[in-house]
Amino acid sequence: MLTDKQDFTQGHIFSKLIAFMFPILLSLVLQSLYSAADMVIVGHFGTDAGISGVNVGGNVMNLFTMFLNSITMGVTVLMGQYIGAKRYEDVNKLIGNAVAFFLLLSLVLTAGIIIFARPLAVVMQTPEEAVDLTVQYIRICGGGFVFITFYNFISSMLRGMGDSVTPLVFVAIASIVNVIGDLIFVAGFEMNVAGAAIATVGAQAVSVILSFVIIKKRKMSFGFHKKYFNFGSEVPRFVKLGLPLTVQGVLTNFSFLALCAFVNRLGLAASSGYGVAQKIQLFVMLIPAALMQSMAPFVSQNVGAGNEKRAREGMLCGQILGAGIGFVIMIGVFFFGDYLAMLFTSNREFIARAFEFLRGFAPEAVVTCILFSYLGYFNGHSKSLFVMIQGLLQTFLLRLPVSYLMSIRPDASLTGIGAAAPAATVFGIILCFIYYKWMGRSLDRK
Secondary structure, X not given: OOOOOOOOOOOOHHHHHHHHHHHHHHHHXXXXXXXXXXXXXXXXXXXXXXXXXXXXXXXXXXXXXXXXXXXXXXXXXXXXXXXXXXXXXXXXXXXXXXXXXXXXXXXXHHHXXXXXXXXXXXXXXOOHHHHHHHHHHHHHHHHOHHHHHXXXXXXXXXXXXXXXXXXXXXXXXXXXXXXXXXXXXXXXXXXXXXXXHHHXXXXXXXXXXXXHHHHHHHOOOOOOOHHHOOOOOHHHHHHXXXXXXXXXXXXXXXXXXXXXXXXXXOOHHHHHHHHHHHHHHHHHOHHXXXXXXXXXXXXXXXXXXXXXXXXXXXXHHHHHHHXXXXXXXXXXXXXXXXXXXXXXXXXXXHHHHHHHHHHHHOOHHHHHHHHHXXXXXXXXXXXXXXXXXXXXXXXXXXXXXXXXXXXXXXXXOHHHHHHHHHHHHHHHHHHHHHHHHHHHHHHHHO
C-alpha cells in the first residue's frame, strides 16, 4: 500500500506537489552537476583532447538516455493510473513486463552503441585529435548501458508510485561514487577519458544494485514477480505512451542544433556567448522539468481513482506554483544575467552576448512552467500524442522560423533569437488551452 505522502488522491494539493516536486528538482540539479564532474576532473587531471572526448561522448550518451526517459514516462503514467484505481495486480504485471522489455532494449542498444561508436563520434563533428578518446568513452558507457537503463527505469517506477525521495537518494549516491571514481581512475591511475567512463558506469551500477536491495527490503504489496517477466500486454501500452515523447525529444534536439547553427553564422563572440547562455538556460529549465515530472504521476493517480476534478486542480496549482517561482527566476536572469555569465567566462564580449540572449529568453522561465503543467496533465491522461504534436508545431512553425529570421536581419541581435523561445511557448500554451477545454467537455459528457 502507499504511504500518505505517496497517495496523491487525498490531502492538500499544494503541499503534496511541493513535497513531491522538491526531491525531483534536487535530482535534476545533481544530474546536471553529475555530468559536469567528469569534464571538470578530466580537465584538471586529463588532457585537452580528453575534455572534448568527454563532452562529445556525454552528448551522445545523453541522446540515448533521453530516448529511455521518454519510454519510461509511459511506465510512470500507467503505474500512477493503476495505483490510483488500486489495481495492484496490474502494477505487478506492468513491472514484470517492463523489466523484460528494458532488459532486451538495453542489450540491443548496448550492441548498437559499441558497434557504431566511431560513426557517432564522426557525425558529431568531433575534433580529429579527440575522435579515439570519444569512441573510447562511448564504448565503455555503452558496455554498461544495462545499468543506465535500469537506473532510469527504477527511478520512473518509484515516481509513478509517488516516491520522489528514493530516486533522489540514488542520484546522490551515484554522484558521490562518480566523483570518487573519477578521482581514483582519472587523477590516481591517470586513465583520462576511460577512467571517467568507468566511474560513470560504476556509479550507475551501484545505484541499480542498491535500488533492488531497497525495494526488496520494503516488502511492498507490489514489485518484481517472475511470472510476469515476459512481453505481455503492458508492453505495447507503455511504449505507445512513451514513443510520441521520444519522437518529440529527438526532433527537438535536432532543432536545437539548427538554432546553434543560426547563431554560429553571427561570429565567434555570438557563438561563444550563446554557449555560455545555454549553460544558464539549462538551470533555468530545471523548475519546469521538475514540475512536469511531478504533474504526470499526480494526475495519473487521480485519473485512476476517477477524481478528474482533483486532477484539474492539481494542474492549476502547478501552474500557479511554477509561474510564481519562474517569475523570480525571470527577474534574476533579465536583470542579472551578465553576472551569471561571469560564472562561466571572463571574456567581456562573450558575457555581453550571453546577456543579450538571456534578456530575450528570460520570460521562458514563467511561460514554460504554465506549458509544462499542461503537458504533465495530458501525460497523466495518456495523451502523449497531443503532447508530441503541440511540441513539433511550436518548434517548427514558430521557434525555428522566428530564430532564423532574427539571425539574418542586418542588425541581428541575440535578444531577438532568445525571444523566439517564449514566443513559441506562448503559442504552445494556446494550443494546450484549446485542447484542455475540448478534452474537458469530452470528460464531462462521460
